[in-house]
Amino acid sequence: MKIGELAQRTGLSVDTLRYYERIGLLPRAARAASGHREYDASVLAWIDFLGRLKTTGMPIAGMLRYARLREGGPATADERRRLLETHRDAVRAHVAELHACLAVLDAKIAGYAGDAQVETNDDHEHPSPDALRNRVARPLGG
Amino acid sequence: MKIGELAQRTGLSVDTLRYYERIGLLPRAARAASGHREYDASVLAWIDFLGRLKTTGMPIAGMLRYARLREGGPATADERRRLLETHRDAVRAHVAELHACLAVLDAKIAGYAGDAQVETNDDHEHPSPDALRNRVARPLGG
DNA sequence: GCTTGACCTGGAGCGCGCTCCAGGGTGTAG
DNA sequence: CTACACCCTGGAGCGCGCTCCAGGTCAAGC
Known part of the structure; x- marks a missing residue:
């Protein structure tokens, strides 16, 4: 072809x-x-x-x-297998992160769902700095 | 701060x-x-x-x-909610894709696991063209 | 033979998401 | 008073993953 x-x-x-x-x-x-x-x-x-x-x-x-x-x-x-295993683990970790993010999204959306506008949806919660630092900005290792 | x-x-x-x-x-x-x-x-x-x-x-x-x-x-x-819902759906779809990919990775890794080198791991399967076209190369819609 | 469209090469350009730099001001500890 | 870490702005530069272009060859239909 x-x-x-x-x-x-x-x-x-x-x-x-x-x-x-x-x-x-x-x-x-x-x-x-x-x-x-x-x-x-x-x-x-x-x-x-x-x-x-x-x-x-x-x-x-x-x-x-x-x-x-x-x-x-x-x-x-052997090396190929190891490479793929490492990658698979990274992907699994990423999927877990995505699930956490989905939970946050769902919660946020739920906050918008009520007839009354809920104040908490204007983003005034305070996340733990550590949790934040461990999550923000970082791609998968190839 | x-x-x-x-x-x-x-x-x-x-x-x-x-x-x-x-x-x-x-x-x-x-x-x-x-x-x-x-x-x-x-x-x-x-x-x-x-x-x-x-x-x-x-x-x-x-x-x-x-x-x-x-x-x-x-x-x-309202618009914010809709934006987030659209995004959430895209993320869910992406997670589903990742699960499919993980299955492929697991299979590939399993293929390397046996003591004998299995020929199928040199990538000579033929995926359906349609399945391929529906999966390759495409980020999430913001 | 001519047109049209698919193919070739090498190299430039682009959109994204930062990252770095020059040149300069601030604030505090010793 | 000096040293040094931190902050400021505007703008240039970068790595990634393509994407596009110029200038040309090739192939199939009319």
Whole structure:
């Protein structure tokens, strides 16, 4: 399949696919005589997996590490597993955080629900500084 | 409290706090005679809430909309509620996606677990194009 | 043969969310 | 009176992850 079709199938743009290849996230594609990239269906599974990593917040540098290991063959299996385990743990932690945030959102929304306007929804609670410091601003480690 | 202390308490940098004020995420802080910002403890709750929105993937533009509504007083309560509900739904959807991704990660890791190297871990499954297109690459709507 | 659209390369540009810097004032401990 | 940590402003710079562009080649239909 050509790059346009691959773009359609994956939802990524043609530019993004070429970019991914340039930086090494995708293996160098085979070329037709014309010079056009010709993709094998197997790349779909790989792009699917990359999408999972991306959705779960792994930065490109992390995916790149995984991609390089993968190209290193079976010898790198252990390191790949460790990488994925670390990432999985980070994702789990993030999901837990999201649940906490959802609870806050639900509470806030509930506060707006009553016919009477509740003062507490104008944000005058005082969270513990520690709790705050432990939560604000910090992405997942790839 | 001064900006340095606020930074410590919130985990945000002094620069970020000033930046947030500049763009309107934080209300203009009161100033001491010296010109130094002087914060009231109530700002902690607001920053805490902003942190929740950020953690849940709301872009700054979205927080800004909420912040402006908040400054618009009780009249904007309805719109604020709707904004939060929309966001909450997006977050829930994202959490669901993360669960699906976690399942994939777990499966992959399990594949590495056996003493024998399993071929399927070299990514040669073929996901349905539709499933792929519906998942790859797309942040939360603020 | 001509048109149209998909493809190629290399490199510049962009939006986001900060982060850093220069150049300067403040405040307090020794 | 000095040293040093902290604060101020305006504006430039940065890392990420694309996205777009110029200038050109290739392929399929009329």
